[in-house]
Amino acid sequence: AQKITQTQPGMFVQEKEAVTLDCTYDTSDPSYGLFWYKQPSSGEMIFLIYQGSYDQQNATEGRYSLNFQKARKSANLVISASQLGDSAMYFCAMREGESSGGSNYKLTFGKGTLLTVNP
Amino acid sequence: EPEVTQTPSHQVTQMGQEVILRCVPISNHLYFYWYRQILGQKVEFLVSFYNNEISEKSEIFDDQFSVERPDGSNFTLKIRSTKLEDSAMYFCASSKGQLIAKNIQYFGAGTRLSVL
Secondary structure (H helix, E strand, O other), rough: OOOOEEOOOOEEOOOOOOEEEOOEEEOOOOOEEEEEEEEEEOOEEEEEEEOOOOOOOOEEEOOOOEEOOOOOEEEEEEEEOOOHHEEEEEEEEEEEOHHHHHOOOEEEOOOOOEEEEOO | OOEEEEEEEEEEEEOOOOEEEEOOOOOOEEEEEEEEEEEOOEEEEEEEEEOOOOEEOOOOOOOOEEOOOOOOOOOOEEEEOOHHHHHHEEEEEEEEEOOOOOOEEEEEOOEEEEEE
């Protein structure tokens, strides 16, 4: 079974509008972390935002926020006021075992969503 | 801002040849990782390394693969006898190694390996 599912292979958004990229996950571990990375066409993987399973509030980092719905096992990335430079592939990832010394464990990635921002 | 550096950016090799992919992790980081991304597919974990030994590895990381920290700054991935299916983008990552939840893995720009 897929641990991380990103159902949108591609998304389009107009510049200055907000966009939501979906991510659902599957784990039986009560302690986990969820990450979003951005991969521009140049190839590097850029960390955007982190949400811990025990965090009481949804994470925010500048124009990025995470809509974390634990019961639904979803961790959607919201990008506000889209910019042309936001055009990239976006990956959702999970790390299990956060509270049992797993903060250095591997990341499991989804297949990604290719976001295109139109002028 | 400190970053993970990978060289070369693109490596072309013949099937059966050995390749070494190089990485310089962020200087105060203690955990190092290799991931790969076959074209059009998701990023997959290969191996993590801490205190000069492998701490976790995936099924992909078989006897053809090895990792080493030959000095205080470099971290390498060696593929002994490359196969066509080893063609992929290989990412190095590093983290501080803190036992806290928000322990972020920072990635390099990747090495694209093409096996002919």
